[in-house]
Amino acid sequence: MEKLVLLRESMRRDNVSACIIADADPHNSEYPSEYYRARSWLSGFKGSNGLLLVMQERAGLWTDSRYFLEAEAVLHSTGIELFRMGEQGVPSWQDWLAEHVVAGDTVAADASCMSLAAWTELADRLDKKDCRLADKDYISPIWTDRPPLVFTDVWELPENAAGESSVARIKKVRRLVYEHDAVGFILSSLDEICWLLNIRAMDIAYNPLASSFLIVRNNDSLLFIKHEKLDSTLVEKLKNTGIMLFDYYEFFELVGKQKGLLLADFYKTPASVRKHISPDAELKHAESPVALLKARKNTTEIENMRQTLIADSRALVKFAMWLESEWEKGSTITEQDAAKKLEYFRNLDERFICHSFAPIVGFAAHGAIVHYNTLSSPISDMKGDGLLLVDSGGHYKWGTTDITRVFLKGRAEKQAIFDYTAVLKAHINLARAVFPVGLSGQHIDILARGELARLGLSYGHGTGHGVGYLLSVHEGPSSIRTDGAGHALMPGMILSNEPGLYRKDLWGIRLENLVLVKQSTANEFGSFLELETLTLFPFEPALVDFSMLREEEKDWLSSYHKTILKTLDSILEKEENAWLSKKCMPFIKLTV
Incomplete structure (x- = not known):
């Protein structure tokens, strides 16, 4: 690849042995803007998780099981090796790097696009091998048509939509500053800043966020943002609440003028902050309190x-009716057609803003690619019988959605019905969960995964992620997975419930609803939590083997589909209600 040649030439001139390239920005964003997608540009692999490590003779890309199939196809003939994270015998990129460098080597990375915690850990590890970690941006000089950063109009989330004023929210962060006898707390995460200030924008695709930095100090706050994108009313309101406005690009200069103890979450703050800190200042790690505050939604x-x-x-009912109608007529529909039509139906609601992530619409074998990139993939017709996996969501005024369903075209194979029912059982078992206060998503993941494990089946992704409130569709600090989900689940958190099963070259099945963590009971044995399913859309009766379901699973399905019919009755047209009843009634009749 010509791009790799140019990169290696630059590395050779500086006597750099290895270069770390990621799709990463100074805000630790899951979905950075196009300007920061250096790994995607260099390798061609555009998955949301992946890291590229380039040396003179070898280059490797690390990604997880969601992207194995996509990465295999993209990296073919590029000279970049695929390292399948999580598979037995596959080293982490850190281990692989440590094995291949020798004393005196220099490893380069862009410190503005790596967290302070990650930078410190890697630098310490390299130091033990007598190697050096250098801050160097090798991408900008060779990416000659690099897209510019985008700054869009910033708008206010009204207090009656947020349920709390920005003043009240800032006070909660300021308490931490007081407790540490510090002068300020540095915030870099865009969703945390936007939640704290009740502002939104569209600076990043699918994310209603404004590119910004914030320093919350004892008596005021410094907001670094493109303030020409704020209207005069919002500017005045921010100033009246003690917020001083500075240009986005002034952050590193002005952070260097702060004196005294500064707090920052090292796992979310760019490593380049440290080199700008004044000798009269001290930088100390403190976990950001905002992540947990915004994860626990208030009543509003x-x-x-x-x-x-x-x-x-x-919108989903309209989409499903259209899809089935087109299939029945024998129309030729592509995956891209379906994705655009789904957006069309969502856009009929005046509250709709945009999709909350790039829709995944995968027919047959494409459904087995967990994070199939429909819109950037070649046009693909849905030919013959098969399963269509649709994973999509929307940002609305006010809220965010994420749902996955599998639609049946034609007749289903027995194996497909078995697989769908197995995933449905896993989904229901988690949806019915009641558990003691203090457990994390790591503890309850087995409720879903265990159902499939009994059948000798599994999936390689997490079972659930937090969902933001008109923020990022993937939100911490809690999730439901086998690892990295250590934070306790708490009332008010909204997460996804999405077990899956994928058969290469055949189909993918994932069934996803959003659930609310809420109080269940409290007695002499303790306090207990449960999950309330919030998403309201039927499962596919033609894909369910009812003989595989236990009585409690049938009861849950019956109750769920009754709730769907009751809740949606008044907002649907006559034909839509008729279609919905046809989908729901097979489940309801199970317990009659």
């Missing part, structure tokens, strides 16, 4: 999310 946010999911259900 929860109610608005409920209404948002109802609105989204109406």
Whole structure:
């Protein structure tokens, strides 16, 4: 690849042995802007998770099981090796790097695009091998047509939609500053800043976020943002709440003028902050309190999310009816057609803003590619019988959705029905969970995964992720997975429930609803939590083997589909209600 040749030439001139390239920005964003997608540009692999490590003779890309199939296809003939993270015998990129460098080597990375915690850990590890970690941006000089950063208009989330004022929220962060006898707390995460200030923008595709930095100090706050993108009313309001406005690009200069103890979450703060800190200042790690605060939705946010999911259900009913009608007529439909039509139906609601992530619409074998990139893939017709996996979501005023369903075209194979029912059982078992306060998503993941494990089946991704409130569709600090989900689940958190099963070259099945963590009971044995399913859209009866279901699973399905019919009845047209009843009634009759 010509791009790799140019990179290696630059590395050779500086006597750099290895270069770390990631799709990463100074805000530790899951989905950085196009400007920061250096790994995607250099390798051609555009998955949301992946790291590229380039040496003079070898180059490797590390990604997880969601992207193995996509990465295999993209990296073919590029000279870049694929390292399948999580597979037995596959080293982490850190281990592989440590094995291949020798004393005196220099490893380069862009410190503005790596967290302070990750930078420190890697630098310490390299130091033990007498190697050096250098801050160097090798991409900008060779990416001659690099897209510019985008700054869009910033708008305010009204207090009656947020459920709390920005002043009240800032006070909660300021308490931490007082407790540490510090002068300020540095915030770099865009969703945390936007939540804290009740502002939104569209600086990053599918994410209603404004590119910014924030320093919350004892008596005021410094906001670094393209303030010409704020209207005069919002500017005045921010200033009246003690927020001083500076240009986005002034952050590193002005952070260097702060004196005294500064707090920052080292796992979310760019490593380049450290080199700008004044000798008269000290930088100390403190876990950001904002992540947990915004994850526990207040009553206003929860109610608005409920209404948002109802609105989204109406769009999904319209989409499913259109899809089945076109299939019955024998129309030629591509995956891209379906993705655009789904957006069309969502856009009929005046509250709709945009999709919350790039829709995954994969027919047959494409459904087995966990994070199939429909819109950037070649046009693909849905020919013959098969399963269509649709994973999509929307940002609305006010709320965010994420749902996955599998639609049946034609007749289903027995194996497909078995697989679908197995995943449905896993989904239900988690949806019915009641568990003691203090457990994390890591503890309850087995409720879903265990159902499939009994059948000798599994999946390589997490079972659930937190969902933001008109913020990022993937939100910490809690998730439901076998690793990295250590934070306790708490009332008010909204997460996904999405077990899956994927058979290469055949189909993919994933069934996803959003669930609310809420109080269940409290007695002499302790306090217990449960999950309330918020998403309202039917499963596919033609893909369910009812003989595989236990009575409690049938009861849950019956109750769920009754709730769907009751809730959506008043917002659907006559024909839509008829279609919905046809989909729901087979489940309801199970317990009659």
